[in-house]
Amino acid sequence: MVLVSLVEAFAAAREGHLIDVLSYIDMKRYTPSPALVFNAFLSSNNIESLIDFFSFTAWLFYGATMLALIILRYKSPYKEKFRPYKVVIMFGIQLNIDFCFIATNKQVHLSLPIIVFLISIYLVIGPIIENPQIEYLYATLYIVSGLLVYVPFVKYKVKCHRLLNIITWTTQLIFKAVPCEYVPESSPEEEELQESNQNE
16 A cells, blocks of 8 residues: 555656656666655544545545546546546346447446445445544545646646745755756766676
8 A cells, every 4th residue: 555655646747747756766776765754744643533534535536537438438428538447337137148249238337436425425424424534525625625736737837946946846855866867977887787788
């Protein structure tokens, strides 16, 4: 889970959804140290609560995805738009039903997305009812606060160049991090080895 969130922060920074310095890597170890420290900062001391809030957030987004799939299925059907990835939307009573029959069947059933949506509602609301904690509110506010960052800085491309430069410069000095496009200089031994390989 920690490695997944590390890669998510690293990839999001490379795509411009987080500050660029989170996409930098350590000069010697080639690891995304700034993204690792960022995730450690967001983590909780208690691994059980971290897992609870991670699953709460994950199932919240799974449910939103299934709801979007159901809405888009009726608002813009497959015939109108090209979909490179199609979801099997119908359970077969027998296991030997041909996939082409499912994909070309004119009567469309949304049983799988509806079942996943209902399960996600249960897995989001169930823990809150069973053991209400203020941290669930914090997790929800943290998700909503993402809009406050996304709208101006990603959608409208507002940049605070001076502040970002100071953050980037300081983080590079602390972590000895460089942009991931950086190609390290080879040592004299590696250069000799490359020259000998080219001569052969």
